[in-house]
Amino acid sequence: MTGSLAGGGFAGAHGASETVIEAEGLSLTFQTPDGPVNALDNIDLRIAKGSFVSLIGPSGCGKTTLLRTIADLERPTGGRITVNNGTAEEARRARAYGYVFQAPALFPWRNVIRNVKTPLEVMGVPVRERNVRARKALEVVGLEGFERKFPWQLSGGMQQRVSIARAMSLEPPILLMDEPFGALDEITRDNLNVHLLDLWNRTDLTVVFVTHSIPEAVFLSSRIVVMSPRPGRVLRVIDSDLPRERSLDIRENPKFLDIAHRVREALREGHSYD
């Protein structure tokens, strides 16, 4: 159950279970004015190409820190992180991933399409190709027609979709998402979950998704990594054998409830509920 891809349907369509992200003995200690803080402790994790992996755990357990380390936004103080068979920094310089934050972080002086083009401009992509890619990305998240609107004219959910489109415009093989739907209401969240799953199904993306919502993690993922409270460790890795094509109704499916139960058990064992 741990460390392998079980069940049918998800890895097979995209070929071998090639490892895209690997952490070995990864540790991270922050130096703060109040002393050292052990955020990550000896993490071993392998993420296969084309999988949808959720990191779940209580607040402060280091799941965001782990994601940021993969993104080379933090440097580990121990162990190793490998992305696409190279270091995290090389992956970042090669723009191998798109990162979606908790808040949309759109530039308010740019309209929607110019926001989506931001990473393409930084990369120096030629102008015509920028337009093509940006429009495609907006189509993928279902926001065609909103190109000329400004961020403040959109709802929170739509802004977050623009943020996802922006991450997608790079056409990266990896998508890193840090509680992207946390600030939204449940109905919008459900909607966006369906959108995201649909996006994952249609492309070859590897997604690493940080969340603290158990139903969201179970709904979206092919694999769920449960983390312990600080210092963050991997408590358990739970593979999901739910079918790849899912609708919201699956949340009442007994298999769904079983997986959710297992996640909750793992959290309890790790004293997350203490």
Place this chain on the structure above:
Amino acid sequence: MTASMSTATGSGRQAPGGATFGGVFIASVVVLIAALLPVGELGGADASLIGSGGTIALAAVTQLVLAMAALSLGLALGPPSAGSGVLIAGAGIAIGHLLLDKVWDGLDLSVSVGFWVVLALVLCLVWTGMGRLARQRGNATRVLVPLLFGGLIVYVWELTFVGFGVSPVIIPPPTDILASIIANRSILWLDFQHTIVHSALIGFAVGCAAGFLVAVLIDRSSFLQRGLLPIGSAVSAMPIVGTAPILISWFGQGWPASSAVVVIMTFFPMLVNTLAGLQSTGAMERDLMRSYAASYSQTLWRLRLPMALPFMFNALKLNATLALIGAIVSEFFGSPIVGMGFRIVSEQQRLNLDVVWATIAVAAVVGSLSYGVLTIAERVATFWHPSQRGEG
């Protein structure tokens, strides 16, 4: 709110919240009385708003009737309507104009109660109109209300100063200032070029550019920032205009010395504000650029400078005022032969106060215009900022 009012008073047809028929009637009577009261003496005979010495001017009567109609309609319309504010204020303006006309004709105000009644009526009407307009939304009323207020002040100024024959030596009425500007326009133009175009504008441009450049240069050094910012705040507290005599002794008399004073005055506000603006970008946005492997200059150009614009505009608006003050006041020192500051001091000593007031009026207009231009530029460049969208 309005429904209850119309049922409570219950006297037949009326607009929501509007005055009753009785109210409008009373208002009209008041206006009529005010129109007939003697407001002063004109050519030896008692004069009222609509005529003097027994004759009645048709034009004045027409204007009065129109005013009464506007007032009635405005009152009937009720507070929620913007039109009511405009109409009532308009009525006040029309009546006020009748009074002003008489004063310009040479009305002698020494004996009249009527004058004060009419003036009170005019003020009351315009103030009520303003009050109703103030409750409206929209850009037009935003401009209209302060204009009406300013207009009121200028009106009372002109009316009382001309009407009571206040000596123009102290403060002339607005029309005299206007006449003086036109009469002295060639001197004013020379002074304008010297003080505004040379001293103020060049100093402003150099000082702001220098402040901006230094801010960008020390952006990467937190050490230098922590060293320069407290000094910058201290310098802003100092009376920089006091450096004028020193700079004059170095650069000699003329606009370069004044320009230098302006450069010193405008440098630090621009530096401090640009730095604050550059630091205002959030960690999330900076991480975003880092995830794109964006270089320092790409991040600076695409993210941090646009974010800094609102702060920079604060400094620009402040510096515009400082530049004007610095340019003019630095001419109080030394012995210049041209310039607005020089003109104010020298003409005041010769008691040619009309030239002084004309110069002051030009300075006031330049100050307001530059502030207005910067505000418009700010709106265009930082349209996205919450403060510009009315949410700030």
Place this chain on the structure above:
Amino acid sequence: MTDAVSAAPVPRRPSAVRRAWSAYWARGRTIPVLTVLVVLIVLWYAAALWVNADRAERLIGQTGEEGIVAYATAVWNMERPALPAPHQLAEAMWDQATGQAITSNRSAVHHIGVTIWSTLIGFLAGTALGIVLAIGIVHVRTLERSLMPWVIASQTIPILALAPIFVVVLGQLGVTGVWPKALIATYLSFFPVTIAMVKGLRSPDILQRDLMHTYSASGSQVFWMLRWPSAVPFLFPALKVGIALSIVGAIVAEVSTAAQAGLGAWLLQGSYHGLVFRMWGALFFASALAIVAIALIALLERLVVRSRGGAA
């Protein structure tokens, strides 16, 4: 992999000395400010060498000495330098402050006193006016729409430039002595106070205002219990700006009317008679006055904040 006990040792907490050092160096302000000041003083000495060049050459020509050391010594100790060296200026200022009888025209203390008196009156009046205006603007809608734009516009008119005419007009009306300067100080200081207090009086949360509403609090109760305490923290930065402006205003008024006493008068005299040390002294004393005044207000602010229990 799962539930493994942490094997990595926890790093030792850095020593107190190291923490203090990193706080001072990485975050403190004293060292950077001192460094910049030292650099500025060095540049000042260097600039003196350059600016005083002509006069220095004449001096050296007279003594016949040569060499850099002689040149530097001559420049830095000239009698009538174009740019006095820091130590010369410090000496002169010390003499002006302490070496003269307090009532004499050559005493800095005398002139500072004259300037302070009118500044303070004007500043206090301006602050009071600003507060009253702010209260009016916040509570009366018409005033807000009509006054605010004019309050802002009033500042685009360079009152400092109007100082001379101001004093003349007031003189004609029989207002002389300390009052014209005080009035100018009032005009200059009311604006920042008005803007800040309007912002402060409006700062209470809608939730807090609704709370007062549920208590059926009267208008003045809402003002004294909620709005005023919320506005006080906004007042102090405006006071700092206001006092600096008032000082400048008083000085400019003195300059433009060729007053006999006061820092502005001193500045003017120095300028007319070519008394370099008086000019520089006046400028530095005025600056010192402004900085001390602001420091006092900052102290007052800290006391008030502490009496309210810390953070605003």
